[in-house]
Amino acid sequence: xxxxxxxxxxxxxxxxxxxxxxxxxxxxxxxxxxxxxxxxxxxxxxxxxxxxxxxxxxxxxxxxxxxxxxxxxxxxxxxxxxxxxxxxxxxxxxxxxxxxxxxxxxxxxxxxxxxxxxxxxxxxxxxxxxxxxxxxxxxxxxxxxxxxxxxxxxxxxxxxxxxxxxxxxxxxxxxxxxxxxxxxxxxxxxxxxxxxxxxxxxxxxxxxxxxxxxxxxxxxxxxxxxxxxxxxxxxxxxxxxxxxxxxxxxxxxxxxxxxxxxxxxxxxxxxxxxxxxxxxxxxxxxxxxxxxxxxxxxxxxxxxxxxxxxxxxxxxxxxxxxxxxxxxxxxxxxxxxxxxxxxxxxxxxxxxxxxxxxxxxxxxxxxxxxxxxxxxxxxxxxxxxxxxxxxxxxxxxxxxxxxxxxxxxxxxxxxxxxxxxxxxxxxxxxxxxxxxxxxxxxxxxxxxxxxxxxxxxxxxxxxxxxxxxxxxxxxxxxxxxxxxxxxxxxxxxxxxxxxxxxxxxxxxxx
Amino acid sequence: xxxxxxxxxxxxxxxxxxxxxxxxxxxxxxxxxxxxxxxxxxxxxxxxxxxxxxxxxxxxxxxxxxxxxxxxxxxxxxxxxxxxxxxxxxxxxxxxxxxxxxxxxxxxxxxxxxxxxxxxxxxxxxxxxxxxxxxxx
Numbered sequence: 001x002x003x004x005x006x007x008x009x010x011x012x013x014x015x016x017x018x019x020x021x022x023x024x025x026x027x028x029x030x031x032x033x034x035x036x037x038x039x040x041x042x043x044x045x046x047x048x049x050x051x052x053x054x055x056x057x058x059x060x061x062x063x064x065x066x067x068x069x070x071x072x073x074x075x076x077x078x079x080x081x082x083x084x085x086x087x088x089x090x091x092x093x094x095x096x097x098x099x100x101x102x103x104x105x106x107x108x109x110x111x112x113x114x115x116x117x118x119x120x121x122x123x124x125x126x127x128x129x130x131x132x133x134x135x136x137x138x139x140x141x142x143x144x145x146x147x148x149x150x151x152x153x154x155x156x157x158x159x160x161x162x163x164x165x166x167x168x169x170x171x172x173x174x175x176x177x178x179x180x181x182x183x184x185x186x187x188x189x190x191x192x193x194x195x196x197x198x199x200x201x202x203x204x205x206x207x208x209x210x211x212x213x214x215x216x217x218x219x220x221x222x223x224x225x226x227x228x229x230x231x232x233x234x235x236x237x238x239x240x241x242x243x244x245x246x247x248x249x250x251x252x253x254x255x256x257x258x259x260x261x262x263x264x265x266x267x268x269x270x271x272x273x274x275x276x277x278x279x280x281x282x283x284x285x286x287x288x289x290x291x292x293x294x295x296x297x298x299x300x301x302x303x304x305x306x307x308x309x310x311x312x313x314x315x316x317x318x319x320x321x322x323x324x325x326x327x328x329x330x331x332x333x334x335x336x337x338x339x340x341x342x343x344x345x346x347x348x349x350x351x352x353x354x355x356x357x358x359x360x361x362x363x364x365x366x367x368x369x370x371x372x373x374x375x376x377x378x379x380x381x382x383x384x385x386x387x388x389x390x391x392x393x394x395x396x397x398x399x400x401x402x403x404x405x406x407x408x409x410x411x412x413x414x415x416x417x418x419x420x421x422x423x424x425x426x427x428x429x430x431x432x433x434x435x436x437x438x439x440x441x442x443x444x445x446x447x448x449x450x451x452x453x454x455x456x457x458x459x460x461x462x463x464x465x466x467x468x469x470x471x472x473x474x475x476x477x478x479x480x481x482x483x484x485x486x487x488x489x490x491x492x493x494x495x496x497x498x499x500x501x502x503x504x505x506x507x508x509x510x
Numbered sequence: 511x512x513x514x515x516x517x518x519x520x521x522x523x524x525x526x527x528x529x530x531x532x533x534x535x536x537x538x539x540x541x542x543x544x545x546x547x548x549x550x551x552x553x554x555x556x557x558x559x560x561x562x563x564x565x566x567x568x569x570x571x572x573x574x575x576x577x578x579x580x581x582x583x584x585x586x587x588x589x590x591x592x593x594x595x596x597x598x599x600x601x602x603x604x605x606x607x608x609x610x611x612x613x614x615x616x617x618x619x620x621x622x623x624x625x626x627x628x629x630x631x632x633x634x635x636x637x638x639x640x641x642x643x644x645x646x647x
Contacts, residue, residue: 150618152646153606198600201608225621226604245603 028147032094032137035352039095042353048416050470051442051501052350054090055105058122062496064115071491073114073479074462076452078510081109081464081477083444084164084173085502088122089351091137098143098282099347103128104161105499106173106188109477112510116477116493123160123173123181124190142177143282143348153202154178155193162207163504167217168238170194174207176221176255177281196232196240203230207504208256208318210396216241218259220266224251224273224284229266231303244303248296250274253285253340258322258332259300259397265322265330265368266296270313271340287340289313297330297370307370315340316361320389320403321396330368333403333427335361335386356417360385360408365427380427384409387419388445392457393506400457401428404446404482412436415471419443422465424485435485437478440471442501448482449507459483462490464507466499473498528638529631530576531614533589535644536568541595543568545575550584554626561585565592576638586629587614589643612643619646 043049088103089096096102107120122128131138139157140149151157158178165172172194173181179193179202195201204221211217215236222229227249233241250272258265270291277284293311315337322332338359346356363381368374384407391400406419414420414436422443423434437443446465454460463480475498478489533543544565552559562577568591577585590599591610600608607619614631617624631641 150620150646152611152619153608156646198608199603201602202606203602203604223604228604230603243603 036093036095039353048470051468055087060120062118066496067116068494073491075114077111080508082164083107083502083505086161087500091131092135094137096144101141101144103159106164121188143280145279155202165506166508176207177204180205210259222251222254255317256319258319260322260324264298268294269315271315295368309373309375311375318389321391321400323399333365336364337361390447392450402426402457402459404448404463406443415439422446433485437467441467441469443467475499526579527633528578529633530638530640531587531643532572532574533643534572536570538570539568541568541593544592545589547577548586580633582635584630584632586626610645610647612645614641616642616644
């Protein structure tokens with residue numbers, strides 16, 4: 001005989017079995033719902049957290065009639081400015097733990113003869129489609145552990161949310177834990193994961209490939225679980241030239257790398273993968289400053305030729321550029337963090353409605369001598385936090401002196417603690433040409449678009465960037481004369497909506 | 511002699527059970543679906559340790575496979591979609607499977623295959639037990 005209580009329990013168990021949610025998964029789901037509430041509470045006190053509000057609808061678009069333009073969009077600036085970044089921060093009310101977890105929003109400003117339109121969509125990856133169908137989160141993310149979720153393949157989790165590039169006629173959204181994603185270049189819809197070779201199917205592909213002078217795309221993927229870094233060389237026509245597996249164990253987090261005319265350079269920081277260290281991918285990385293860092297210098301034409309130069313311990317996301325000088329010394333510029341606290345603290349806090357803490361990066365110019373095995377550097381900007389260094393896109397691996405970047409200067413006089421200044425730094429002359437945005441504008445990555453035909457690092461061309469005005473709840477595209485940022489933008493296009501803060505973008509000339 | 515012959519027979523056919531598995535979420539009709547049955551006590555997923563194995567041409571959606579005449583006991587099933595019909599579960603240079611895989615009990619891989627305990631289904635003396643194996647690619 002079944003008593004009522006047993007019957008109720010069976011029903012509950014049967015119900016849970018049907019939806020496949022375990023008790024532990026419910027606890028995780030509750031934590032995610034709670035985080036969504038915390039965020040809304042925090043947003044009232046700290047309106048600049050609007051930059052981390054989840055995108056309400058999976059698509060956005062605005063035509064020229066809806067986009068308010070001040071100034072004049074340069075008629076010679078024709079092409080697509082595409083950007084990407086996590087924007088699906090919540091899955092049906094379940095809020096992720098980290099800025100880098102959510103589904104990617106790819107969006108495009110199309111500039112044609114002075115006119116502008118904007119389209120964007122959350123990438124409809126298999127992961128996104130499965131969660132939409134299930135009406136709940138199903139998969140682990142970079143720093144969100146969903147009890148009971150499975151990882152059958154890296155691409156089953158792939159939100160494609162860090163960067164977007166054009167290569168060999170293809171538009172590619174990039175994560176870094178799985179394959180590159182080919183998008184429909186018009187609709188921005190998901191087409192397929194890119195498989196460069198059958199044996200490379202589903203392997204990690206970085207968000208920061210480096211485009212060589214001849215159109216070769218160099219990229220890599222880190223696989224801490226296997227103790228490997230995968231080096232990819234992709235031909236200018238998009239086919240695979242070769243793959244090399246580099247034994248790097250324990251494997252550090254590596255977000256960006258460098259090429260020169262002769263070398264590929266990985267900066268291996270002491271933030272290392274340890275499978276047993278935690279639940280999420282982020283938690284599995286342990287900061288071990290006592291281990292120091294290393295530069296791994298690889299011969300482009302013979303990747304078995306490798307040199308190692310010992311480095312002090314630091315963390316780096318992004319490099320500007322690298323090149324070899326006449327004496328064979330590798331010069332590069334980068335944004336150096338004392339430790340990864342920005343990633344482990346600040347980017348969780350903003351998701352939970354809190355003010356961010358963590359140590360920002362200083363901007364450095366470095367010299368790496370492979371022959372002598374030495375490293376030295378000078379600090380070029382300290383005090384204001386620096387990030388998103390970008391250079392002339394046609395001069396990767398060759399000398400550049402100009403790098404455009406963002407600064408978070410406590411003395412900038414703005415109403416928020418985030419990036420508020422765009423600066424062009426000329427390391428040769430020491431000149432810094434900077435523009436401080438409005439008091440309620442948060443600056444996003446700025447890119448350099450050289451003037452047509454300009455192969456030199458002259459500074460001629462434009463700087464394009466988006467900003468989020470959280471007070472107006474509007475995202476704006478700003479276009480500057482690259483040789484004169486401090487005079488302010490030559491054009492500002494204001495969208496009729498606000499987008500979550502994104503990460504990386506690129507411009508494809510029409 | 512007669513006793514030895516009797517002992518060599520599988521558990522009596524009169525009291526045999528059947529294990530049926532619905533392989534779900536088959537992505538396309540390329541190649542084969544390969545299904546391997548392991549009995550408790552054998553080494554799960556180890557080549558040569560299968561109690562039985564079978565394959566059929568793949569069809570999108572769901573396909574049902576049945577293993578009749580099984581002695582009562584605990585069994586586990588592993589399935590993969592051998593899309594290129596080379597008879598092997600292909601993997602990439604990092605060792606991650608690149609073809610669809612699934613397991614009885616709808617058990618899931620999680621940076622490695624599930625354990626026998628995760629996939630085990632008990633087959634009784636008589637009757638058919640059904641289980642599910644949704645493929646993940």
